[in-house]
Amino acid sequence: MSTRCSDIEHLLSGYLDGELSEPDRVRVRAHLDSCADCRAGLDALGRAAKMIASPVPDVQPRRSWAEVSGEAAEAGRGQRPAVKLNGKAERRRRAQRPVFWPFAAAAAAAALAVVAVYFAGGAGAGTAAGGTVKWAEGALVARASAEERWQVYETGDAVPAGWLVRSRDGRSEVSLAGGVRLELNSGAEVRLDDETERARTVDLARGELCCAVPAGYGGFAVRTPAGSVKVTGTEFDVRLGEARRHAEVTTFRGAVKVSAAGRTAKVPAGRAVTTTTQAGPGETRRASVLDAASWRRAERVEDLARERLARFHSIPAMPEGERKVLCDFSRDSDVEAFYDSSTPRGRIRRTAELIVQADTHCQGTGAMSFPADTCLSSLAYANTRSLETDWSGWRWHRFEVYNPTLRKLNYQLLIKEAGGRDYEKRYNQYIWLDPGWNSVEVNLEQVAAGKLLREKGELGVPFDPAKAVHWVFAPLYEEGTEPPGLGEIKLVMDFIRLEERLPAGR
């Protein structure tokens, strides 16, 4: 009796690696003797393995362990050694053991900052030295008071303390004594103010400012009508709202403490907070560092999204208005995204390779809470066809999405189960995406248990994660809200994966 190819195909790698049990090995061996196709398959697997094994250049350690650990030890003076020694060995080895502390702690120690937020009315004229103009894309203008005319300052000029400085028609940079750098976004207005008790103050009257304060600097504060930020050695961005009633503080380096209206928020690197005149700082959130810093690189948020999209290979010759992008959305799985910006409002065209027909799907979306005529004017679908299809044993489905628009977007994550009805709404998740990067986490256990149901009375059939096929990501606009303009939506998805638990430190 001969075995069929399909019976032994999955054993070929194990055979190649000598990892099969004896009966399996014999069975595969016998089949290979009689089947040229499987022999070719085995050869190909062997070649793939060999290729994967081919060396990556440049992987020798450039420094010895003693150097690496010694350096860390220097960074973390006073930390107790991480290896616990005992008894005789300890006494014997104490003199020669390297002392260090973990990297994370070393990095965290690099900068410590305090932010005090208090409300600034007018600022007293200072006696401290002003700043020096480093560069200006447009013109850096300054004046002593509102009654006077603006005067243009060239690169290298010194601006007197107490003057109001404005970055006109472009960005500019001003450096202050002690190595503080102020980068002004176009239209920003600051007053280089007084220096009291080693604390340097800058008033931000309008616009956006990024400050880099060297470590060890005595004290530095940015005041805005919505509060102020005081630091000692960090890098952060302050954006004052148009109405000058709120400010966004984003920390790039170090950590700052923001307090206003009796509230305090600590903002470590990579996080941001909004503070308002009345309520003080709110909860900190993960910063869209990309957004906050993008103006300094003269990038618009949209350009960033485009740059990410450029990683995809566009497939030419698609029907008019339809573009299919095959991409490296993530390194973990490839994703196909369907992008259709030409669909007239209220009518959904069927996109080329959607597993579910978009038209029938959306016709039936009364149940998904948007009637056909308020439907999508712009449609972006993405699905992860090659993500593992068996989700059992996984607890989280996590991915990051970039929303390049300046508004919140409401999306629906449609989860499909093999053999079930297409896109059964009870498994679907609603997500709001803030501008910038969003980290979306779906608790698969809750999905499986049907706990996130939106529809009342729909509790019922539990989702079978072993049969999950993929998910589709679709924008939703609630009735009465303005849908984004044609082509405005660009989704950049990244780092899609299933995981067992939340990564530490979140």
Add this chain to the structure above:
Amino acid sequence: MKASPEIPVSTNGAAEPAPPEQCGDEDLMTRVAAGEVELYEELYSRHFGGVSRFAMRVFGMSPTDAEEATQTVFMKIYGAAGRYNVRAKFTSYLYKVARNECLKIVVKKRPVAAGSAGSEETGASEGDDSGRDLEGRELGECIAKVMGMLSLEQRTAVQLRDSEGLSYDEIARSMDATVAAVNTWIHRGRRRFMERFRELYGDVYPM
């Protein structure tokens, strides 16, 4: 009866431990945990390449990032040396830590890396630029690219098997999975690798 059963290789009666180069990973790690911390150097140089390759191929890190990640991994293991469990193969343990650390790093770095680290990556590779090397690097890039098309599990399993030579059992232990799952990942990973490689680069690098 004064025979000392602890010392596996008896030399000539004296309990002189073998030189580090001849010791197994587990022996070395046990001795490090007992206080002979200088032996860690041997483990470090022995496995630095493997962990760096792992970080590059499985997590798509640049050489610079991979080096940093590798150092972090070794820090971590050194710091927890006291808890090292001799029953586990050192490599299983090593790559388990490596996997967790790399995941952490990748998660943490993601949003920033997207915008600002782009230039760093391209500038990072230095060294000889002879024609042959360039060709080799291109192939390396193709391999990295195709590896990126496998799932994380497939990449991990395939890399540990084919590049680092771990057994299925060791891989299973390092990934907290069953041997059967590892078998599947490796098989599908290689098959997919082959298919995608042929599809994308078959005309340049026939296989």
